[in-house]
Amino acid sequence: MTSSETVSGPAPSPPPAPGSDVLLSVRGLQVHFPIKRGLVFDRTVGHVRAVDGVDLDVRRGQTYGLVGESGCGKSTFGRGLLRLEEPTGGSVIFDGQDIRSLKPEALRLMRRRMQMVFQDPLASLDPRQSVQSLLSEPLTVHGLSTADAEEFGRDSSSSHLAKAAAMLEVVGLPRGALAKYPHEFSGGQRQRIGIARAMILNPDLVIADEPVSALDVSVQAQVINLLEHLQDLLGLTYIVIAHDLAVVRHISDVIGVMYLGRLVEEAPSDDLYAQPLHPYTIALMSAIPIPDPEIEDHRERILLRGDLPSPANPPSGCRFHTRCPYRQQTRCDTEEPVLRDLGAVAPGRRVACHYAEEILAGQIAISDPSLQIDPVAG
Amino acid sequence: MTAEPLSARPQALTDLMGDVGLDERGTSLWQGAFQRLRRNPSAIIGALIVLAFVLVAVFAPLIAPYEPAKSQWIDQVTPSTVPGHSAEHLLGLDPLGSDLFTQLVYGARQSLIIGIVSTAFGLAGGVILGTLAGGLGGWVDTLVMRLVDILLSIPSLLLAVSIAAMLGQRPSAIMIAIGAAQVPIFARLLRGSMLAQRNQDYVLASFSLGLRRRTIVMSHVLPNSLGPVIVQATLTLATAIIEVAALSYLGLGAPDPAVAEWGRMLVKAQDRLQSDPHLTLLPGICIAVTALGFTLLGESLREALDPKSRR
Numbered sequence: 001m002t003s004s005e006t007v008s009g010p011a012p013s014p015p016p017a018p019g020s021d022v023l024l025s026v027r028g029l030q031v032h033f034p035i036k037r038g039l040v041f042d043r044t045v046g047h048v049r050a051v052d053g054v055d056l057d058v059r060r061g062q063t064y065g066l067v068g069e070s071g072c073g074k075s076t077f078g079r080g081l082l083r084l085e086e087p088t089g090g091s092v093i094f095d096g097q098d099i100r101s102l103k104p105e106a107l108r109l110m111r112r113r114m115q116m117v118f119q120d121p122l123a124s125l126d127p128r129q130s131v132q133s134l135l136s137e138p139l140t141v142h143g144l145s146t147a148d149a150e151e152f153g154r155d156s157s158s159s160h161l162a163k164a165a166a167m168l169e170v171v172g173l174p175r176g177a178l179a180k181y182p183h184e185f186s187g188g189q190r191q192r193i194g195i196a197r198a199m200i201l202n203p204d205l206v207i208a209d210e211p212v213s214a215l216d217v218s219v220q221a222q223v224i225n226l227l228e229h230l231q232d233l234l235g236l237t238y239i240v241i242a243h244d245l246a247v248v249r250h251i252s253d254v255i256g257v258m259y260l261g262r263l264v265e266e267a268p269s270d271d272l273y274a275q276p277l278h279p280y281t282i283a284l285m286s287a288i289p290i291p292d293p294e295i296e297d298h299r300e301r302i303l304l305r306g307d308l309p310s311p312a313n314p315p316s317g318c319r320f321h322t323r324c325p326y327r328q329q330t331r332c333d334t335e336e337p338v339l340r341d342l343g344a345v346a347p348g349r350r351v352a353c354h355y356a357e358e359i360l361a362g363q364i365a366i367s368d369p370s371l372q373i374d375p376v377a378g
Numbered sequence: 379m380t381a382e383p384l385s386a387r388p389q390a391l392t393d394l395m396g397d398v399g400l401d402e403r404g405t406s407l408w409q410g411a412f413q414r415l416r417r418n419p420s421a422i423i424g425a426l427i428v429l430a431f432v433l434v435a436v437f438a439p440l441i442a443p444y445e446p447a448k449s450q451w452i453d454q455v456t457p458s459t460v461p462g463h464s465a466e467h468l469l470g471l472d473p474l475g476s477d478l479f480t481q482l483v484y485g486a487r488q489s490l491i492i493g494i495v496s497t498a499f500g501l502a503g504g505v506i507l508g509t510l511a512g513g514l515g516g517w518v519d520t521l522v523m524r525l526v527d528i529l530l531s532i533p534s535l536l537l538a539v540s541i542a543a544m545l546g547q548r549p550s551a552i553m554i555a556i557g558a559a560q561v562p563i564f565a566r567l568l569r570g571s572m573l574a575q576r577n578q579d580y581v582l583a584s585f586s587l588g589l590r591r592r593t594i595v596m597s598h599v600l601p602n603s604l605g606p607v608i609v610q611a612t613l614t615l616a617t618a619i620i621e622v623a624a625l626s627y628l629g630l631g632a633p634d635p636a637v638a639e640w641g642r643m644l645v646k647a648q649d650r651l652q653s654d655p656h657l658t659l660l661p662g663i664c665i666a667v668t669a670l671g672f673t674l675l676g677e678s679l680r681e682a683l684d685p686k687s688r689r
């Protein structure tokens with residue numbers, strides 16, 4: 001089978017019951033892709049450990065921001081949750097139900113409650129479908145929800161059309177858009193269509209995989225605002241994926257930072273920005289300016305050197321040790337740090353670094369001074 | 379639009395349907411492609427050639443002055459000469475003593491039938507195999523593609539010749555032979571195109587919306603993969619016409635030597651290439667021009683369907 005034992009944190013709390021505060025509970029999730037070689041018979045010569053043991057909880061009505069460099073496994077994690085990519089280990093409990101144990105048909109029906117918004121809006125819409133067809137297709141499959149049936153009438157193509165038009169209005173597109181095709185819209189409008197389609201089934205959870213990174217900077221804020229507006233309107237729970245901390249900052253309640261298939265830090269959004277604890281988060285934060293001059297002047301800023309190591313062969317010990325400026329000879333190369341609660345030092349936060357406390361207290365200096373960005377010059 | 383009674387908010391709904399129908403009209407991919415085709419001169423030339431060819435084939439009995447394959451003027455043909463242009467015979471006689479113009483006109487009909495039937499046969503077989511391989515994946519894919527690889531490793535004309543020889547001298551033999559040789563080409567093309575489509579986000583989106591796999595393959599992946607296959611079919615019509623000629627030339631055509639067919643006309647005329655070059659030249663030109671028409675049309679279609687040419 002796959003890889004080594006998962007080193008997971010102190011397995012927090014038993015799976016939540018249906019209707020509890022925690023909508024989604026993920027434990028030790030793994031998605032490994034086999035690497036195949038061979039001319040005639042495919043031989044598995046290894047695995048790409050795209051997602052390699054992720055634990056997290058998402059609370060109802062909240063937004064969980066997931067950030068990390070390109071290739072760290074964010075999209076694969078999102079797809080693994082919906083079983084669009086079949087997980088190879090771990091569990092996903094959605095509203096008290098174990099997603100991984102669902103039979104194909106039950107999974108198909110369950111999908112109405114978990115939807116996805118994609119990075120490239122044009123690629124995520126069938127170019128041959130008109131907007132009307134795009135929006136009514138999910139309704140044909142699952143039918144209108146009870147509340148919608150009350151408002152728009154008995155399940156029929158006319159009530160589906162009415163719901164589709166209403167949904168378009170909610171995302172800020174004219175009804176005339178129904179007759180058009182995806183290639184006739186701008187990027188921002190296409191993403192609105194993608195969002196309308198994801199929301200038309202009244203899902204509970206929406207996973208937005210880099211929803212704005214393919215859009216012009218000028219429309220990014222509009223789309224983010226739309227997502228926030230819909231969250232309030234429809235009572236949605238979000239997982240928003242981004243490669244850049246700046247995008248998720250103001251919409252997230254909690255932010256998880258991913259590195260090479262694992263979560264390295266998790267904290268309430270404001271806390272993370274005020275004081276990143278994991279060296280990787282510190283490096284990510286160094287890349288973005290902070291408007292508050294107080295913090296800007298005093299924060300530690302470091303450069304991220306080198307490339308992301310291959311997820312097929314992650315470094316031993318701490319996965320970040322090949323790039324970490326705080327790396328210590330003693331434990332970093334050999335012992336894998338667990339994602340642990342820092343307790344009184346930083347309540348409500350989890351960090352996967354052996355030396356988080358010492359770094360916070362300023363007791364460990366950066367080993368290679370060239371990596372430090374001079375606070376005056378930088 | 380629908381027969382369902384408008385139970386709730388009928389007024390709002392009527393407004394809405396009216397709204398949609400009025401001035402806002404979308405342009406679907408095929409409509410867009412057609413608009414681009416109309417602006418492309420080589421598409422127009424190709425379409426005109428193909429149209430002329432089809433009209434001649436369909437209205438052959440009206441256009442041709444005589445019945446086909448009547449050798450009633452055989453006495454006018456001598457071992458050394460065939461009569462050229464005259465009042466009764468616009469293009470003169472062929473070496474068997476029938477009217478050359480009539481032969482050419484009926485040849486169009488023969489080529490069109492064989493071209494369309496064999497391409498349709500190849501297309502149907504290829505689409506079935508390609509959809510199985512590209513839609514189901516797994517061992518079905520492996521099995522189908524191995525079969526296709528084997529067939530593709532044989533040169534298509536050789537494959538067609540073997541199949542035609544196996545089926546014997548039947549009129550359908552040549553069509554089956556040419557079609558069968560096209561099956562692996564269509565299958566491979568469609569499978570590749572489907573695999574490329576299957577990795578698109580819209581397929582992932584369809585799964586996450588809870589659509590059934592069958593629906594996704596048949597109503598999303600397949601229709602989006604057909605573009606290159608349709609282009610190929612148009613181009614194949616051109617090759618099929620040439621291959622019919624080639625097979626006839628090799629003596630594998632329809633058994634009735636009297637049936638007008640451009641390829642066989644070439645064969646019959648070849649010993650008179652020196653003295654009467656027009657006997658080979660005219661059917662040759664017919665084959666070349668028709669093939670050119672289909673090729674121009676196919677290439678323009680490819681261009682028009684290319685997503686990059688969309689604005």
Ligand SMILES: Nc1ncnc2c1ncn2[C@@H]1O[C@H](COP(=O)(O)OP(=O)(O)OP(=O)(O)O)[C@@H](O)[C@H]1O
Nearest residue numbers: 033048050069070071072073074075076077243311
């Ligand atoms: N189907 C697959 N087969 C094999 N490897 C895959 C597959 N999908 C993803 N990977 C690998 O898994 C790793 C994580 O990919 P993923 O797309 O999840 O990253 P990401 O964090 O979303 O990056 P990006 O910001 O570029 O979208 C990458 O190394 C990628 O090459």
Ligand code: SF4
Nearest residue numbers: 318321324332353354
């Ligand atoms: S465990 Fe060591 S290598 Fe890993 S982040 Fe902490 S200091 Fe850096």
Ligand SMILES: [Mg+2]
Nearest residue numbers: 074075076209
């Ligand atoms: Mg991604």
